[in-house]
Amino acid sequence: MPSRGSKTPKRKYVTLSVNQKLELIRKLEAGASVSRVCDEYGVKKQTVSDIHKAKDKLTAFSLKYNVDATSKSSSVGARKRIRVAKDTNLEEAVTK
Numbered sequence: 001m002p003s004r005g006s007k008t009p010k011r012k013y014v015t016l017s018v019n020q021k022l023e024l025i026r027k028l029e030a031g032a033s034v035s036r037v038c039d040e041y042g043v044k045k046q047t048v049s050d051i052h053k054a055k056d057k058l059t060a061f062s063l064k065y066n067v068d069a070t071s072k073s074s075s076v077g078a079r080k081r082i083r084v085a086k087d088t089n090l091e092e093a094v095t096k
């Protein structure tokens with residue numbers, strides 16, 4: 001049976017860290033075009049749009065856990081997802 005898939009190779013799955021997402025938001029606010037940001041990070045326009053919509057959540061997370069987009073050494077900034085811990089007291093003790 002012939003396959004129904006197209007002949008183009010599958011696109012690599014790209015997941016951005018919190019630092020990269022904050023940096024992406026700053027570039028958009030500075031006036032960079034969406035297509036240029038898409039090319040730079042290797043993501044689709046919808047992903048950039050979703051990140052831009054989640055700007056409030058990302059900035060709140062960065063303020064709470066002291067994440068700076070310019071700092072590459074932060075282990076919290078290297079996280080790829082923003083999840084709320086089951087035990088928030090333990091999470092705060094670990095990240096401080």
